[in-house]
Amino acid sequence: MTDATAAPLERLRARPSPGRPFGWRLSGAYGWIAPALLVALWQAGSSLGFIADTVLPSPASVVAAAWRLTRSGELASNIGVSFLRAMAGLAVGGAIGLVFGFANGLSKVSEGLSDSTLQMVRNIPHLALIPLVIVWFGIDEGAKLFLVSLGVFFPVYVNTLHGVRSVDPQLIEMAKSYGMPRAALFRRVILPGALPSIFVGLRYALGVMWLTLIVAETIAAQSGVGYMAMQAREFMMTDVVVLSILIYALLGKLADVATRLLEGFCLPWHPAYRRA
Structure with a gap:
């Protein structure tokens, strides 16, 4: 050359x-x-x-409705209520799903005691429990928290269990052969290996979370975006109804983007999540 x-x-x-x-x-x-x-x-x-505006209002009408509700403070208040409900349900259901997923993935005894029962409950549509949940909790916040937590629980649980079982057993054996303690083995081998599946479950759980919240707020609520949509329907305010649907879509997109950013932060070693 x-x-x-x-x-x-x-x-x-x-x-x-x-x-x-x-x-x-x-x-x-x-x-x-x-x-x-x-x-x-x-x-x-x-x-x-x-x-026709009575069928589907124009984007300009929806923006005007958003501005009107923003000036009155109603929009921010209802979005804040829905957001707090969603995050509370995600925290409760997600935490319980993680605990059961790791417990059943690491212990055959725990799996034998609880996995069959959980799989049977998983096949019951949780939204079908709404009449019974209203009987149990009324229309207070407890009913919505229970439904959202139940909807979030199973995606997190199933994917966490799958992630723990998918960890390369040769890596575990090699770590044990070097005398790595159990706590370090979990922190440095099992948890990193299970994280990709856990994030898949989290992203799926976010979709179920918003779906459950929409139904819960339209049936039994006195505030929130779903309640705002139902009130607008009563008065044939289709622009507010469409605005509510778009708000749910934007909140879902923001939650998904946040999850993807968290994936990149927690999994810089994984080839699928590298940014450079």
Whole structure:
């Protein structure tokens, strides 16, 4: 290779690689093209009279409704109530799911005692329990917390159990052969190996969480985004109903983005989660 050829190659090697952050941001931007196009077509159809306001209000009407409710303080109050309910249910159901997932994944005795019962309960649609839950808890916060926690529990439990069982047994044996204590073995081998599956369960649980909360708030609530939608339906305020649906969609998207960021923070060693 001549010096004239080697010099450009050395400059090319020394040039900083764009890495994945730019591509990741670009792919994230691409993800908003379809929603933006859909909103533009929606507005065009409403402006041209193809879509009646009584059937589906225009985006401009929805934005006007959002501004009106923001100025009155009703929107922020209801979003805050729904958000706190969702996070409380996620914390309770997710924590219990993690405990049972790790316990049944690490102990055959615990699995034999509880897994069969949990699998039977898992096949019962938790939303079908709403009439019974109202009898138990009334329409207070306890009913909504119970339903959201129950909906979140099973995705976290099943994926945590799968993650623990999927840890390479050769890694565990090698760690034991080096005399690693049980606490260190769990912290440095089992937990990192199970984290990818746990995050899959968390992302799935977030979708179930919002679905359960929507149903719970539209049936038994005196506040929240679902309650706001039901009140708007009574007065045929379709712009507020559509606004409520969009708020749920945005909250779900924000929760998913937060989970993906947490994945990248907790799993920098995993090839699928590296950003550079």
